[in-house]
Amino acid sequence: xxxxxxxxxxxxxxxxxxxxxxxxxxxxxxxxxxxxxxxxxxxxxxxxxxxxxxxxxxxxxxxxxxxxxxxxxxxxxxxxxxxxxxxxxxxxxxxxxxxxxxxxxxxxxxxxxxxxxxxxxxxxxxxxxxxxxxxxxxxxxxxxxxxxxxxxxxxxxxxxxxxxxxxxxxxxxxxxxxxxxxxxxxxxxxxxxxxxxxxxxxxxxxxxxxxxxxxxxxxxxxxxxxxxxxxxxxxxxxxxxxxxxxxxxxxxxxxxxxxxxxxxxxxxxxxxxxxxxxxxxxxxxxxxxxxxxxxxxxxxxxxxxxxxxxxxxxxxxxxxxxxxxxxxxxxxxxxxxxxxxxxxxxxxxxxxxxxxxxxxxxxxxxxxxxxxxxxxxxxx
Numbered sequence: 001x002x003x004x005x006x007x008x009x010x011x012x013x014x015x016x017x018x019x020x021x022x023x024x025x026x027x028x029x030x031x032x033x034x035x036x037x038x039x040x041x042x043x044x045x046x047x048x049x050x051x052x053x054x055x056x057x058x059x060x061x062x063x064x065x066x067x068x069x070x071x072x073x074x075x076x077x078x079x080x081x082x083x084x085x086x087x088x089x090x091x092x093x094x095x096x097x098x099x100x101x102x103x104x105x106x107x108x109x110x111x112x113x114x115x116x117x118x119x120x121x122x123x124x125x126x127x128x129x130x131x132x133x134x135x136x137x138x139x140x141x142x143x144x145x146x147x148x149x150x151x152x153x154x155x156x157x158x159x160x161x162x163x164x165x166x167x168x169x170x171x172x173x174x175x176x177x178x179x180x181x182x183x184x185x186x187x188x189x190x191x192x193x194x195x196x197x198x199x200x201x202x203x204x205x206x207x208x209x210x211x212x213x214x215x216x217x218x219x220x221x222x223x224x225x226x227x228x229x230x231x232x233x234x235x236x237x238x239x240x241x242x243x244x245x246x247x248x249x250x251x252x253x254x255x256x257x258x259x260x261x262x263x264x265x266x267x268x269x270x271x272x273x274x275x276x277x278x279x280x281x282x283x284x285x286x287x288x289x290x291x292x293x294x295x296x297x298x299x300x301x302x303x304x305x306x307x308x309x310x311x312x313x314x315x316x317x318x319x320x321x322x323x324x325x326x327x328x329x330x331x332x333x334x335x336x337x338x339x340x341x342x343x344x345x346x347x348x349x350x351x352x353x354x355x356x357x358x359x360x361x362x363x364x365x366x367x368x369x370x371x372x373x374x375x376x377x378x379x380x
Contacts, residue, residue, distance in 0.1 A: 273307030
């Protein structure tokens with residue numbers, strides 16, 4: 001989006017923006033917990049897809065247009081307000097609050113376009129806005145229309161809007177889109193860690209009115225430990241390697257395409273995994289020594305597995321090692337589903353052990369590889 005190396009590190013107002021955006025994680029988990037079934041899962045994925053893609057739009061935006069002036073910060077604050085309205089509307093978005101979701105989404109898209117007009121490189125950014133505006137405008141119109149029309153229309157119109165924004169990168173010439181790798185990677189890493197932290201908050205909210213005893217405390221600690229291994233799977237040096245891999249791509253069009261695939265598509269699966277993992281742990285609160293319903297047990301394992309598979313895809317797209325460990329761990333996590341149907345706490349323990357084992361084995365391999373490299377270099 002901007003000339004490589006020109007964008008600064010992530011600013012505090014961007015982190016503030018991420019904190020507002022990630023409130024949607026709590027709200028999506030709240031919407032899913034109401035009734036764990038296919039219909040609600042589809043609703044959550046539709047909303048998350050629309051929200052995530054526009055978050056990505058703002059990450060690309062601030063990579064090009066640093067929020068360094070009062071006007072830019074005020075516009076960014078307006079975008080935050082749009083995301084806050086969206087988040088507040090999520091629990092009732094497929095009931096009476098669909099129009100509120102649509103209005104918030106429209107605000108987010110309009111501010112996104114206006115902020116682009118404040119870029120320093122007006123000529124190239126103007127061309128980018130000219131390509132983006134019709135696409136984003138069409139998506140916003142469909143979201144607003146879906147929110148205003150009867151419930152049955154919402155699935156179709158919002159799905160159409162999601163398809164539009166998802167395929168949009170493949171409808172454009174990416175030659176003029178350049179990325180400051182350090183800022184871009186850091187921005188997405190921050191939203192992942194904040195999302196994981198927000199998932200812990202979402203789990204904590206489920207303890208309201210629940211008696212604290214050995215079982216409930218075990219669920220709390222296990223939920224925190226699982227969140228930790230989500231964090232460690234992502235932040236164990238891979239984020240640094242990812243930045244270097246992105247920076248090493250010299251062709252601007254290819255760099256932009258890799259960025260879209262790795263931090264757009266793959267991260268959508270990863271963020272969805274965080275949401276569903278939080279839902280699975282929340283459903284275990286108060287039922288530690290009881291069997292989970294099959295859908296609840298599936299939700300817990302599918303969430304953690306989705307995170308691992310999303311990160312495996314991310315690493316593969318960047319040509320980085322470690323994807324196989326995530327895939328094997330994801331299969332192991334899915335194999336724990338029957339344990340949850342027997343007793344909730346056993347599934348939580350099993351998911352934790354699988355994820356911890358995968359991380360430890362991967363880290364040991366990296367240590368051995370670095371040790372062998374050091375010995376080889378010393379010998380030379």
